[in-house]
Amino acid sequence: MSISIDAACFLLSDQNRCEQDEDFIFYGNPIARNGSVIHKELNTMDKEAILISFTNVPDHIMKIAFTVTIHEGEKLHHYMQDVNGLYLRLVNTDTGEELFRYEYGSDLTKETAIVVGELYRYNGEWKFNAIGSGFYGGLEALCNHHGLEIEQSISEVAAAAAVEEKVLTPIDLRKNIVQITLEKKNLIGVVARVGIVLDISGSMQSLYKKGVVQEVVERILAVACKFDDNGTLDVWVYDHLFSRLPSVTEEDFDQFVNKHIMNNDAIHKFGRNNEPPVMEDVIRKYTIEEDSGVPVFIIFINDGGVVKPTKKIIKESAIQPIFWQFVGIGYSDFEVLKELDTMEGRVVDNANFIHLSDMDSVSDEQLYDQLLNEFPSWIKSATTKRIIR
Template sequence: MLLSKGQKADVTKGRELAAISLRFGWSTSQASMSIDAAAFLLSDRSRCERDEDFIFYGNPAAGNGAVSHAAMDAADKESITLSLARITAQTAKIAFTVTIHEGERQGHFMQEVSGLYVRLVDESTGEELLRFDYGAEYTRETAVVVGELYRNNGEWKFNAIGSGFYGGLAALCTNFGLEIEPAVSEAAAAAEEAVMKPIDLRKKQVQIILEKKKLVHVVARVGIVLDITGSMQALYKNGTVQEVVERILAVACKFDDNAALDVWVYDTHFSRLPSVTESDFGDYVQKQILDNTAIHKFGRNNEPPVMEDVIRKYTVEEDDGTPVFIIFINDGGVVKPTRKVINAASVQPIFWQFVGIGQSDFEVLKQLDTMEGRVVDNASFFHLDDIAAISDEMLYEQLLNEFPSWLAAAREKRIIRSR
């Protein structure tokens, strides 16, 4: 099976597989360029909990023999082999990556690499089960999350991701929760950052991602829905939520003609708040949320009412056919009727990007991948253990990972107009 970016496929379902091998290939025009494949064994928090769960040339095998890395001398450059029965229950998924060794320092980037592919092979028979060719759109990235193998209803599935990252292996390690020594910034970058406001730096990061994903000319309304249940109280008071608003505002500035971010908060009740812009974001959370006595705060979860208000705003009150990108921040406990709202909203010009933060239960959101009966896949979910710890670059890459696929599908079904 030849996979396309964003496609998910069964691996073990209907097959008797003892071991599989992911085999990576590429071509470079420069002999000095070194590329390495790696695997991160992740918990259900999407974190690599131990250094030894990072499998690469410097740590080529997991302690129990479940995963091993090897160099190859054919068209396949490197392989990562998995003995499925030995993978512990603590491993919820495995992310596979390729990186350019010291790419930034040596001035090597993914745009110089061609023929990038990964193929998934039955280790016992040599049969190729899946293949994913990727990389045509990369520019100055130095690392790629190629895909991930993840558990689904007792089976293993593969998700073809193909997302490029800046910062090389160090950035990937940070993203997956491993501690590394901070790299020394280049003098030019440091000088640039010294004179740019944080919001300008973030808009620059968003622009890079938009260019890579061919979204530069897309116009969209952007909204954020913020969980304000009791478990979120500390994140409001320590400034994390304010920082989230500022980071998402940069996305709105690049997508929305009005450069405004629409805002909702919810617990058992919800409030639709004034939009936030570059001129008033500085103390938005304190003024508009924490000091606002009209807002119901720190109760329990109830997502459907706020979602229905989002739908009402963009499809009844302000129905102009513009696609809508909603970023939904939640720290767990989503009620099951949320799925019914998402299903019914699949005919609307709204894409729901759910972001789980913290270490709570995300059972409902994790099931978005397997929801059936929708006209288009209109929702995505990823989990961040600590949203304050992830870089802007990584955050924007994940936020905008599946939005392009939804745009294409929504245009095909005439849910949104082609532009």
């Protein structure tokens, strides 16, 4: 089977976006406007190269993202699981010295594109970050991720994000990414109720106004669609008070945050944070009001300052069919949440913490991979202890 692999790079601004089409460097646009970046095909073991003159890279370009895609992957049913031997080398072309080598892709399945790594400016120097994140949807998914709308004239790229001749919507693309993640984590067939708890304390105000929280709800909804048999995401918000909101679905997620939170005078907003009351309401919903024994996966969004009595609630709920996935956003130290993995006195480890300083810069693939990292081990332990049935 012959599979065509194409390399490319995106020249990104400080907003982590490719601001114009000319900053997407690939076989159809091989040279940046000032010649600082050049895509080149080679007749060597290194099939393609991106040549960079760092002194000539414009000041507004803060990052260079390197990618590969399978040409017409979805159309031809060619996937990254069918490819081996992928690598990236950083080479000083003046001396021929190999500065870094990164082999990637062995953990991927039905993705058709990869963000391999990124060069980025840091304190006046260029640094490299190896990533290796797979995307479903080929070149179009990569372009959308980096802020570009793909043109019909670029090969048959539209077909790369199509299923049954229908272009996938953003929620459909995310559901496909979740599906791939579930396959990686051996979670296929697992049914779980999914809820999200959103911090709405004072420090979160700008994230609500900028639409970041709405985006978080949409990204987590894709998880609920794959786990929950009725595809609903249960929602809470809290500061020192809390509110249980209507559940969100694919049919009504648009403008959910503005409609049900920001424009809802009944919701208390932007006070101090106090986690235990809302956690107790989550427990009440799933163990008293709607007790089914089905596993519950709670994503708890917080930007710091978690009160210490939160640990007591987590310990007490270890006998309940609830897994708490805390997500710290921003730059707080998250002292309490960092202690979750070493917290003793629980029947099972029923909580995990991940820190994402900037949600906007985290791809869906990275987000779902981290969100679902410890859930499988909890499912196994909770089943053994007869906490879930």
